[in-house]
Amino acid sequence: MSNSNYILELKDISKNFGGLQAINRLSFQVEKGLIFSIIGPNGAGKTTAINLITGIYPPGSGDIFFEGQKLIRKRPYQVAHMGIGRTFQNIQVFRNMTVRENVMVGLHTKSHSGFLKCLLQTPMVRKEEKIIRQKTDETLKFLDLDSKADLRVAGLPYGDQKRVEIARALAMEPRLLFLDEPVAGLNLQETKEMSRTILKIREKGITIILVEHDMNLIMGISNIITVLNYGEKIAEGSSKEIQNNPKVIEAYLGKEF
Numbered sequence: 001m002s003n004s005n006y007i008l009e010l011k012d013i014s015k016n017f018g019g020l021q022a023i024n025r026l027s028f029q030v031e032k033g034l035i036f037s038i039i040g041p042n043g044a045g046k047t048t049a050i051n052l053i054t055g056i057y058p059p060g061s062g063d064i065f066f067e068g069q070k071l072i073r074k075r076p077y078q079v080a081h082m083g084i085g086r087t088f089q090n091i092q093v094f095r096n097m098t099v100r101e102n103v104m105v106g107l108h109t110k111s112h113s114g115f116l117k118c119l120l121q122t123p124m125v126r127k128e129e130k131i132i133r134q135k136t137d138e139t140l141k142f143l144d145l146d147s148k149a150d151l152r153v154a155g156l157p158y159g160d161q162k163r164v165e166i167a168r169a170l171a172m173e174p175r176l177l178f179l180d181e182p183v184a185g186l187n188l189q190e191t192k193e194m195s196r197t198i199l200k201i202r203e204k205g206i207t208i209i210l211v212e213h214d215m216n217l218i219m220g221i222s223n224i225i226t227v228l229n230y231g232e233k234i235a236e237g238s239s240k241e242i243q244n245n246p247k248v249i250e251a252y253l254g255k256e257f
């Protein structure tokens with residue numbers, strides 16, 4: 001157990017890939033209900049940090065706590081069941097399925113009905129299906145995707161596709177949500193919509209850990225920002241503190257500035 005005032009705590013996490021130190025003794029604490037952003041130059045270790053927390057691979061050393069419970073050595077599906085959702089830097093949606101099907105797939109991985117029971121269509125399975133359908137439709141409505149529920153994802157604008165991926169994560173009712181570059185590749189209008197969507201998710205009381213290169217978005221909506229460079233935390237603070245931090249400026253622009 002650990003101090004559970006924080007929804008997430010990383011303590012001295014390190015990870016190397018071969019000879020490369022991708023994360024070096026990283027520690028941070030995330031307060032509930034905030035938008036906590038992680039920024040840093042390409043290759044700084046942002047996605048690796050998310051992958052370590054969500055169980056994609058184990059850290060080399062260190063500890064991670066979610067609501068006071070140890071996360072180390074949990075598998076990705078266990079992490080998801082504990083209440084942590086995520087989206088991926090390289091969008092992961094089933095392009096040939098509809099919007100609704102994409103969201104339902106996520107909920108099916110969480111359902112209790114095994115394959116055989118599904119084939120037999122027991123009353124329990126039918127009830128579960130109904131709940132899954134309801135949760136899916138609520139989530140689609142929340143993300144303004146309800147009018148597109150029956151459309152194939154492949155034909156949708158990229159901004160909608162990104163929201164489908166978020167919908168799949170949200171339908172599982174996470175208390176902590178990781179968004180890895182949610183506005184990369186979006187146009188200005190889509191970026192504004194995504195910004196509103198992220199704020200709406202925070203209003204629900206869900207804690208968000210946001211990784212982004214779009215500094216307008218980061219500075220506009222983050223409650224607190226952590227900066228990584230070469231796998232190490234070099235700064236943490238409000239957007240104003242981060243923008244004026246010489247170490248951060250140097251990491252982004254090089255020493256000559």
Ligand SMILES: Nc1ncnc2c1ncn2[C@@H]1O[C@H](COP(=O)(O)OP(=O)(O)OP(=O)(O)O)[C@@H](O)[C@H]1O
Pocket residue numbers: 017020022040041042043044045046047048049089
């Ligand atoms: N599975 C892996 N195997 C080997 N090296 C990896 C692996 N994942 C990441 N790395 C390396 O670790 C470092 C950190 O990568 P990471 O993807 O975490 O960076 P990032 O901060 O997310 O960058 P970007 O902003 O470009 O997405 C990079 O040097 C990367 O090449």
Ligand SMILES: [Mg+2]
Pocket residue numbers: 046047048089
């Ligand atoms: Mg990344």
